[in-house]
Amino acid sequence: MTSLDGRVAIITGAGRGIGREHALLFAAEGARVVVNDHGGANDGSSSSESPAEEVAAEIRAAGGEAIANSDDVADWAGASQLIRSAIDAYGDLDVLVNNAGILRDRTIVNMTEAEWDDVIAVHLKGHFAPTRHAAEYWRGEHKAGRARRRNLVHTSSTSGLFSNPGQGNYGAAKSGIATFSQIAAKELARYDVISNCIAPGARTRLTLATPGLEEIMAPKQGFDEWDPANISPVVAYLSSADCAFTGETFFVQGGAVKRVTGWEFAEAVEQEAKWSVADLAAALQPLAE
Numbered sequence: 192m193t194s195l196d197g198r199v200a201i202i203t204g205a206g207r208g209i210g211r212e213h214a215l216l217f218a219a220e221g222a223r224v225v226v227n228d229h230g231g232a233n234d235g236s237s238s239s240e241s242p243a244e245e246v247a248a249e250i251r252a253a254g255g256e257a258i259a260n261s262d263d264v265a266d267w268a269g270a271s272q273l274i275r276s277a278i279d280a281y282g283d284l285d286v287l288v289n290n291a292g293i294l295r296d297r298t299i300v301n302m303t304e305a306e307w308d309d310v311i312a313v314h315l316k317g318h319f320a321p322t323r324h325a326a327e328y329w330r331g332e333h334k335a336g337r338a339r340r341r342n343l344v345h346t347s348s349t350s351g352l353f354s355n356p357g358q359g360n361y362g363a364a365k366s367g368i369a370t371f372s373q374i375a376a377k378e379l380a381r382y383d384v385i386s387n388c389i390a391p392g393a394r395t396r397l398t399l400a401t402p403g404l405e406e407i408m409a410p411k412q413g414f415d416e417w418d419p420a421n422i423s424p425v426v427a428y429l430s431s432a433d434c435a436f437t438g439e440t441f442f443v444q445g446g447a448v449k450r451v452t453g454w455e456f457a458e459a460v461e462q463e464a465k466w467s468v469a470d471l472a473a474a475l476q477p478l479a480e
């Protein structure tokens with residue numbers, strides 16, 4: 192019995208890169224996989240069914256179970272169809288891995304409205320919309336007496352968690368995704384749904400588009416620490432019925448898995464009255480030094 196035996200999993204953006212590795216590993220671990228990919232370019236332009244089809248065919252050729260789906264995760268009806276495709280094909284849904292993503296890097300002063308909107312849509316709405324439809328299905332199953340452990344895994348980035356200049360759109364979405372995952376963990380616990388998040392680091396077409404990273408990430412002798420396949424065992428574990436975590440975020444790169452903790456209260460100034468601006472400025476000054 193492997194950790195994902197018989198589980199039904201949707202992996203978004205699984206036609207390439209990290210998501211493809213998730214799909215291959217999930218199938219090898221016994222999961223029945225819906226390989227979702229809209230099949231567009233790095234910046235989200237265009238679409239094609241073939242990346243999802245190719246990965247699903249690769250899984251089936253290796254003896255695994257998979258179907259392809261090319262819905263846009265940022266489209267409300269498409270996200271609903273995606274969830275439905277798993278239930279129609281395999282009779283249920285246990286795991287949703289939100290992974291699909293695009294990049295349109297630009298400094299804030301140069302960013303266009305479309306560059307902002309498209310990146311926020313694919314990442315933030317593209318995490319919310321499938322989660323929303325899956326959660327509705329899981330609530331129904333729970334209420335119908337078919338309760339069992341269900342898993343959400345979301346994909347954030349150090350770009351959002353530690354604020355990378357030049358990626359205001361992407362970083363804002365990725366930071367939001369980490370918080371969204373924690374809120375999902377709290378809201379959906381009553382339906383036995385757990386929710387965790389990863390911030391991966393790997394060699395894919397997204398990272399190779401960033402100047403300087405190709406050389407850093409080039410495979411070296413021995414352990415290939417930037418191989419996207421290194422990310423997938425963590426996601427498979429977070430997708431297993433006996434995963435011990437919820438509401439957590441893990442940085443994953445090479446053989447390193449690091450729990451990431453977020454915002455916390457630090458020094459404070461406080462009084463039992465409304466502050467005057469002058470008094471507040473004076474009280475806060477030591478915190479700036």
Ligand SMILES: NC(=O)c1ccc[n+]([C@@H]2O[C@H](COP(=O)([O-])OP(=O)(O)OC[C@H]3O[C@@H](n4cnc5c(N)ncnc54)[C@H](O)[C@@H]3O)[C@@H](O)[C@H]2O)c1
Pocket residue numbers: 203204205206207208209210227228229230231232233235242262263264265290291292293313317346347348349390391392393394395396397398
């Ligand atoms: N590679 C890294 O080091 C790294 C670092 C931090 C975060 N991430 C995140 O990991 C995830 C996977 O990225 P990757 O590096 O494997 O890139 P990738 O481009 O190789 O894969 C992303 C896939 O998502 C698909 N996709 C894009 N928009 C979609 C949509 N609207 N609906 C369905 N599919 C869509 C693309 O077609 C593509 O195949 C992304 O969320 C990315 O932001 C990657």
